[in-house]
Amino acid sequence: MIAAFRVFFTTQWASFLAYRVMFFLYSMWAILPPLIYLAVWGTVAGGGNVAGWSRGEFVVYYLTFMVVNHLTGSIEIHTTGYEIRMGDLSPRLLLPVHPALRALASNVGFKTIGLFIVAPSVLLLAPLFKPEFNTSPGMFFLGVLAVLPAAAMQFLWGYSIALLAFWTTRADAVSQLNYTFLFLLSGEVAPIALLPEGLRTLAAALPYRYMLSFPVEVITGQLGGRQILLGFVMQGLWLGAAWLLMRFTWQRGVRHYAAVGG
């Protein structure tokens, strides 16, 4: 399986390198939307602070958010979803490995190449906003550790949504709805701590916060020991649930699949 992954990874990597302009544009999409909220919150904070957050803290939060958003984001609706709709999945079903492995290789390849564009862009943006970094190396390390389960959750979750293409041609609509939840409940519109009571409770219970916002909160040093532990437990639980969801949709979907004929 590892050998198969390596083959998939190399071929995906090579094909992605052919689309350099796409990566540049993609990095604009990763950076510009959070930039709106970074700028607005920064202005609201002004010289003082909002609910204990200074301008510089918002800056660090959102710059970290941009990078983590890139590292955790799901692209499966564009890869797997498209393959199912166009019937390209058929030859892949004949291989002796699960097609999800190829999707995973594509996901990892995309993020690795993308990081070379997103990270420098964020670093270029940083001096324009004067960040104030106050976290400890330990927190930083723990936060980076939390990125991995978050990315895995979004991959499984996004893959399951892409698999809806087995049943409907509008799987992209579900994906868009999913993005709306991420926007509201995973720290893009505002850091979770600044959401109104109702939304905050919802964010704590639903999986979205653990897919993106949680690692950002840990990296920027907002959470205490207990909260971090609880966050990792929630990540573990939702990761298991996402795994079951993916298995279930795959088994049902592939039986339902009628490829587009030539």
Next chain:
Amino acid sequence: MLRYPAIMWVFVKNSVQNELAYRFNLLTNLVFTLVGVVTSVTAVYVIYGHTRTIQGWTLPQTLALLGVFTLMNGLINTFIAPNLDEFAEGIRKGTLDFALIKPVNSQFLVSFQRCVVWGLADVLVGASIVGYALLTGFGEGVGPLQMLAFVLAAASGAVIIYSLWISLATIAFWTVKIDNMTTILRAFYNMGRFPVDAYPTWLQRTLTYVVPVAFVTTVPVDMLRGQGAPLALVGSLLVAAAALWVSTRLWRFGLSRYTSASS
């Protein structure tokens, strides 16, 4: 000149008939309009939960701005985006020929021959948000004069966003593919959901002089707030005229490069 409105009416009628064939799509799109609006309104309320004003903009004023943003977005999705996507396709396949042999202005034909009516839902919802904001504590002194200035500024905002879009689309005469270009434009247009005053100076300048999104949402609502008039209004009308002129020049220049797709 009089036949252009008549032709426009035929385009709209045809498109409505076409779209009504896909009723389920119409329904899902309506749901998405609502989800989108609820999300953006929530975002505004979340921010105003922590502050009373942002650089002088009150909650109803920012809501009105969001209304204008939604309305313009509806116009983009109804008229501009579907046509210009099809235009790029026409260059790739050579079907642009059919537009060029018709006895009307080719830029007009390519810009408006198709419309996706469900975008009009955004226009209605956007207008309702503006109305709601005006009725719930927008501020003193919104008289007929301010309304007139608002309508004029909004109209020139629409002309500006159209000109930007078609100018970028003419790049297709050279590169064939334009979806990348319109993606960037959309990312910048999205910044229009907040007043430019809420952004740092360098970003304000970018949104005023480089990608003039400020004229599309901020300036019209400024007219209602009694800010910057009449200078900003005159500026907006001038920018609109200049942008439209540049777009027609670019269109003709691009057209002279067109050699159709057949061998």
